[in-house]
Amino acid sequence: MTSRIIRVTVGQLSLTLGMFWLVMSLTTPEPRHVSAGAAGVGGGLVLLLWRRIRLPVRPVLAGSVAIGLVGTVAGLIVRTVTVGGMFGWFEDRGWPFSWLGRGALADSVDEARRQALAGGWGVDLFRLAVDVVVWSYTGLVLICVFGLAVRARKARRAPERAE
Template sequence: MTGTENISVSRGVRLTVGLLSLTAGLFWLLMNLSGVYPRDVFVGVALAGGGLVLLLWRRLPLSGRLVSAAAGVIGLGGTAAGLTARSAEICCMFAYREGRGWPYEWLGRGAVAETPGEAQRLAAAQGWEWSASALFVDVTVWAYAGLMVIVVGGLARRAARRRAETTGPAV
């Protein structure tokens, strides 16, 4: 083989997405060095780590279906759990905004009024609005985090099993 053999479409997509994710995660971490916030570190590490897992997928001795399913469940579960994160602010003579979601707020409501109390009351009476793009990014970041957790956990479990097999039972 000369190295010019064809690769499958799924492998090509996986490598492309992995490379883009790794690059985006590292870029995100570098661009946010001036102010270290948990959200920025989480997003950067999740993207970079998930991209690295996708790039090294063929070297990982784990079930693709199991890892994919677990990453999907963690992605949806993390997004749902992120709704417990709440932010609210009053600004600018007088606007009130409330948002939910972590690492990105994808659910929000707000209002503008003559007084801060009135703005808050109007916002509470208003329905929640959601952002499809922020929700997509939130689920994706959580899925990448889940991918990393499952892969690291699976590799640690496999290493512990091998160590137990080579050393024998503890006395």
């Protein structure tokens, strides 16, 4: 009973926040914002409709956690470098949100870049957590769609075998 209340609450919050994010990103041409909102909406719907979906919990949970971690690590491929004003150099990694970054300010852009490279990377834990959640919701939705497609295919083939 308690797990059902938590699942419904998290599902409703995810659906609401995902829809809000989608509405707010209508004027933004970046696909990462639309992707994050769509993942929240999809994950919220799956959590709210879980009893109707009727898929095995452990494989779906394991798959969505694995996709969440793999997607977050794979998102590090996306690299953004910006030059701030005349004296700053900043590099960020991560998708849909950059959670790994380094940067520096100096008397020239080259000096700022050198200092940033020497300074090392910094981790934004909040954005990292949001990335893991977005990728996990994406995995949850993909696994559920795949599971429902397999179930529908089996149901469609069952009458053919009976004849």
